[in-house]
Amino acid sequence: MSEWVCGCCGRWRVSVELIRGRHRYRLVHRYPSRFGGGKNVLGEVGTVAELEELLRRRTPLSLADLREAA
Template sequence: MREWVCGCCGRWRVSVELIHGRYRYRLVRRYPARFGGGKDVLGEVGTVAELEELLRRRTPLTLADLREAA
């Protein structure tokens, strides 16, 4: 599974997952351990254009802000 994380704080993550035979981009917001950890799935989309729109609506990020996770 590929995953990208925001370069600023690592709070926002985008993964590419195979779900029911189709690749989906999943946007997740992770919480720091000091706040109990965990994550919220903010949305799943099927194309990069839809991912860009989802990022614009739900986060302060753009595609350019994401880096491949180590």
């Protein structure tokens, strides 16, 4: 499984999983530990075009704002 995070704060994450031979992109918002931590799954899509639309609707980010997590 690979994962990308936003370059601004690291709280927005997109994970890529291979499920039954197909890639699934999951958008997650992580809360800072001072607010109790945790995460909120905002959506899961099957294509990069759908991921771009999901990012546009649910976050202030675009695909260009993401970088591979270390």
